[in-house]
Amino acid sequence: MRRASVDDPASNDDLDAGRTRLSEHLATTDVAVTHYRLGPGDGFPGGLHAHADQEEVFVVLAGESTFDVYATDDESADSDAAADGWTVTVRAGEAIRFARDEFRSGRNDADRDLVAIAVGAPPDSEDVRVPLSCPACGRVGVRPTVSEDGVQLGCPDCGAARTPRACPACGREEMQVGLGEASRPVAVCPDCDTEVADPLSRG
Protein backbone atom coordinates (compact mmCIF):
# COMPACT_ATOMS: atom_id res chain seq x y z
CA MET A 1 0.00 0.00 0.00
CA ARG A 2 1.11 3.54 -0.69
CA ARG A 3 -0.47 6.87 0.03
CA ALA A 4 0.12 10.38 -1.23
CA SER A 5 -1.31 13.83 -0.65
CA VAL A 6 -1.83 16.70 -3.04
CA ASP A 7 -0.97 19.00 -0.12
CA ASP A 8 2.37 17.32 0.51
CA PRO A 9 5.05 19.65 -0.88
CA ALA A 10 7.17 16.62 -1.64
CA SER A 11 4.59 15.49 -4.16
CA ASN A 12 4.41 18.81 -5.99
CA ASP A 13 7.61 18.27 -7.90
CA ASP A 14 6.29 19.04 -11.36
CA LEU A 15 7.62 21.90 -13.41
CA ASP A 16 4.14 23.08 -14.17
CA ALA A 17 2.45 24.51 -11.15
CA GLY A 18 -0.90 23.14 -10.18
CA ARG A 19 -0.31 19.62 -11.43
CA THR A 20 0.44 16.71 -9.10
CA ARG A 21 1.04 13.31 -10.63
CA LEU A 22 -0.41 11.22 -7.84
CA SER A 23 0.20 8.03 -9.78
CA GLU A 24 3.95 8.63 -9.71
CA HIS A 25 3.92 8.97 -5.95
CA LEU A 26 1.62 5.99 -5.62
CA ALA A 27 3.67 3.95 -8.12
CA THR A 28 0.56 2.85 -9.97
CA THR A 29 1.03 0.35 -12.79
CA ASP A 30 -2.23 0.38 -14.74
CA VAL A 31 -3.75 3.82 -14.31
CA ALA A 32 -2.56 7.43 -14.34
CA VAL A 33 -4.03 9.75 -11.70
CA THR A 34 -3.26 13.46 -11.80
CA HIS A 35 -4.56 16.19 -9.51
CA TYR A 36 -4.99 19.67 -10.96
CA ARG A 37 -5.55 23.05 -9.41
CA LEU A 38 -5.93 25.60 -12.21
CA GLY A 39 -6.42 29.30 -11.67
CA PRO A 40 -8.80 31.39 -13.77
CA GLY A 41 -7.65 31.44 -17.39
CA ASP A 42 -5.39 28.39 -17.02
CA GLY A 43 -5.86 25.20 -18.99
CA PHE A 44 -5.11 21.51 -18.96
CA PRO A 45 -2.00 20.77 -21.01
CA GLY A 46 -2.24 20.56 -24.79
CA GLY A 47 -4.59 21.97 -27.36
CA LEU A 48 -7.43 20.03 -28.96
CA HIS A 49 -6.15 16.43 -28.98
CA ALA A 50 -7.17 12.82 -28.55
CA HIS A 51 -5.43 9.70 -27.35
CA ALA A 52 -5.74 6.72 -29.66
CA ASP A 53 -4.46 4.46 -26.91
CA GLN A 54 -5.99 5.82 -23.68
CA GLU A 55 -9.37 6.67 -22.24
CA GLU A 56 -9.60 9.50 -19.73
CA VAL A 57 -12.01 10.60 -17.01
CA PHE A 58 -11.99 14.04 -15.38
CA VAL A 59 -13.72 14.50 -12.03
CA VAL A 60 -14.34 18.13 -11.10
CA LEU A 61 -14.06 18.70 -7.34
CA ALA A 62 -14.36 22.50 -7.22
CA GLY A 63 -15.03 25.27 -9.69
CA GLU A 64 -15.91 24.29 -13.25
CA SER A 65 -14.09 23.06 -16.30
CA THR A 66 -14.90 24.10 -19.85
CA PHE A 67 -14.06 21.55 -22.53
CA ASP A 68 -13.97 22.12 -26.26
CA VAL A 69 -14.91 18.80 -27.84
CA TYR A 70 -14.67 17.62 -31.42
CA ALA A 71 -15.82 14.23 -32.66
CA THR A 72 -15.63 12.83 -36.14
CA ASP A 73 -18.34 10.23 -35.59
CA ASP A 74 -21.93 11.34 -35.18
CA GLU A 75 -22.67 9.04 -32.27
CA SER A 76 -20.66 10.93 -29.71
CA ALA A 77 -21.44 14.36 -31.13
CA ASP A 78 -24.28 16.53 -29.87
CA SER A 79 -27.21 16.08 -32.21
CA ASP A 80 -27.18 19.78 -33.01
CA ALA A 81 -23.50 19.83 -33.67
CA ALA A 82 -22.76 16.52 -35.37
CA ALA A 83 -19.30 16.45 -36.89
CA ASP A 84 -18.54 19.92 -35.58
CA GLY A 85 -17.03 21.04 -32.34
CA TRP A 86 -18.94 22.13 -29.29
CA THR A 87 -18.31 23.23 -25.70
CA VAL A 88 -19.24 21.43 -22.48
CA THR A 89 -19.09 22.85 -18.95
CA VAL A 90 -18.45 20.31 -16.18
CA ARG A 91 -19.21 21.53 -12.67
CA ALA A 92 -18.12 20.43 -9.20
CA GLY A 93 -19.49 16.98 -8.46
CA GLU A 94 -19.63 16.03 -12.14
CA ALA A 95 -17.35 13.85 -14.21
CA ILE A 96 -16.73 13.53 -17.93
CA ARG A 97 -15.25 10.64 -19.86
CA PHE A 98 -13.37 10.85 -23.13
CA ALA A 99 -13.09 7.62 -25.07
CA ARG A 100 -10.14 6.88 -27.29
CA ASP A 101 -10.06 9.13 -30.34
CA GLU A 102 -12.37 11.79 -28.86
CA PHE A 103 -10.77 15.19 -29.30
CA ARG A 104 -10.92 17.58 -26.37
CA SER A 105 -9.22 20.51 -24.71
CA GLY A 106 -10.04 21.74 -21.21
CA ARG A 107 -9.60 25.03 -19.38
CA ASN A 108 -10.81 27.15 -16.49
CA ASP A 109 -13.05 29.88 -17.89
CA ALA A 110 -14.54 30.70 -14.47
CA ASP A 111 -13.36 33.32 -12.01
CA ARG A 112 -12.27 30.90 -9.27
CA ASP A 113 -9.94 27.93 -9.03
CA LEU A 114 -10.75 24.68 -10.80
CA VAL A 115 -9.79 21.55 -8.87
CA ALA A 116 -10.02 18.27 -10.75
CA ILE A 117 -8.69 14.73 -10.83
CA ALA A 118 -7.78 13.20 -14.20
CA VAL A 119 -7.69 9.41 -14.52
CA GLY A 120 -6.21 7.78 -17.61
CA ALA A 121 -5.84 4.13 -18.56
CA PRO A 122 -3.58 2.66 -19.67
CA PRO A 123 -1.26 5.08 -17.88
CA ASP A 124 1.12 5.93 -20.71
CA SER A 125 -0.24 7.31 -23.94
CA GLU A 126 2.12 7.05 -26.87
CA ASP A 127 -0.36 7.81 -29.63
CA VAL A 128 -1.68 11.36 -29.53
CA ARG A 129 -3.74 12.73 -32.44
CA VAL A 130 -4.81 16.22 -33.42
CA PRO A 131 -7.95 16.82 -35.52
CA LEU A 132 -6.38 18.14 -38.70
CA SER A 133 -7.00 16.59 -42.12
CA CYS A 134 -4.28 14.67 -43.93
CA PRO A 135 -3.69 16.64 -47.13
CA ALA A 136 -2.86 13.41 -48.98
CA CYS A 137 -5.87 11.20 -48.16
CA GLY A 138 -8.29 13.42 -46.23
CA ARG A 139 -8.28 11.43 -42.99
CA VAL A 140 -9.06 13.58 -39.93
CA GLY A 141 -6.67 12.92 -37.05
CA VAL A 142 -2.93 13.10 -37.60
CA ARG A 143 -0.15 12.19 -35.20
CA PRO A 144 2.39 14.78 -34.01
CA THR A 145 5.97 13.60 -33.68
CA VAL A 146 8.86 15.71 -32.47
CA SER A 147 12.39 15.24 -33.79
CA GLU A 148 15.49 17.37 -34.26
CA ASP A 149 13.78 18.91 -37.27
CA GLY A 150 10.83 20.07 -35.20
CA VAL A 151 7.22 18.94 -35.19
CA GLN A 152 5.86 16.78 -37.97
CA LEU A 153 2.29 15.60 -38.38
CA GLY A 154 2.01 12.10 -39.80
CA CYS A 155 -1.05 10.31 -41.15
CA PRO A 156 -1.77 6.96 -39.46
CA ASP A 157 -3.57 5.75 -42.62
CA CYS A 158 -1.40 6.70 -45.59
CA GLY A 159 1.86 7.60 -43.88
CA ALA A 160 2.14 11.08 -45.39
CA ALA A 161 4.06 13.43 -43.07
CA ARG A 162 4.13 17.19 -43.24
CA THR A 163 5.69 19.97 -41.26
CA PRO A 164 2.89 22.31 -40.18
CA ARG A 165 3.19 25.94 -41.20
CA ALA A 166 4.53 28.37 -38.62
CA CYS A 167 2.41 31.26 -37.37
CA PRO A 168 2.14 33.71 -40.29
CA ALA A 169 1.94 36.65 -37.89
CA CYS A 170 4.79 36.05 -35.43
CA GLY A 171 6.69 33.07 -36.83
CA ARG A 172 6.21 30.78 -33.83
CA GLU A 173 6.58 27.21 -35.03
CA GLU A 174 4.62 25.29 -32.43
CA MET A 175 0.96 26.03 -33.02
CA GLN A 176 -1.81 24.38 -30.99
CA VAL A 177 -5.04 23.04 -32.41
CA GLY A 178 -8.24 24.64 -31.16
CA LEU A 179 -11.82 25.22 -32.23
CA GLY A 180 -12.00 28.17 -34.60
CA GLU A 181 -14.86 30.55 -35.16
CA ALA A 182 -16.90 28.08 -37.19
CA SER A 183 -16.39 25.36 -34.56
CA ARG A 184 -13.96 23.61 -36.88
CA PRO A 185 -10.44 22.72 -35.80
CA VAL A 186 -7.79 25.28 -36.69
CA ALA A 187 -4.19 25.85 -35.66
CA VAL A 188 -3.95 28.63 -33.07
CA CYS A 189 -0.77 30.49 -32.14
CA PRO A 190 -0.28 30.36 -28.33
CA ASP A 191 1.65 33.64 -28.50
CA CYS A 192 -0.48 35.93 -30.67
CA ASP A 193 -3.79 34.00 -31.10
CA THR A 194 -3.57 34.03 -34.90
CA GLU A 195 -5.68 31.22 -36.42
CA VAL A 196 -4.59 29.17 -39.44
CA ALA A 197 -7.34 27.09 -41.04
CA ASP A 198 -5.15 24.77 -43.08
CA PRO A 199 -1.74 24.46 -41.40
CA LEU A 200 -0.83 21.34 -43.41
CA SER A 201 -1.45 22.77 -46.87
CA ARG A 202 1.50 24.02 -48.84
CA GLY A 203 1.69 27.60 -49.94
Ligand SMILES: [Zn+2]
Ligand atom coordinates in the same frame (compact mmCIF):
# COMPACT_ATOMS: atom_id res chain seq x y z
ZN1 LIG B 1 -3.30 10.33 -45.16
Ligand SMILES: [Zn+2]
Ligand atom coordinates in the same frame (compact mmCIF):
# COMPACT_ATOMS: atom_id res chain seq x y z
ZN1 LIG C 1 1.80 34.04 -33.64
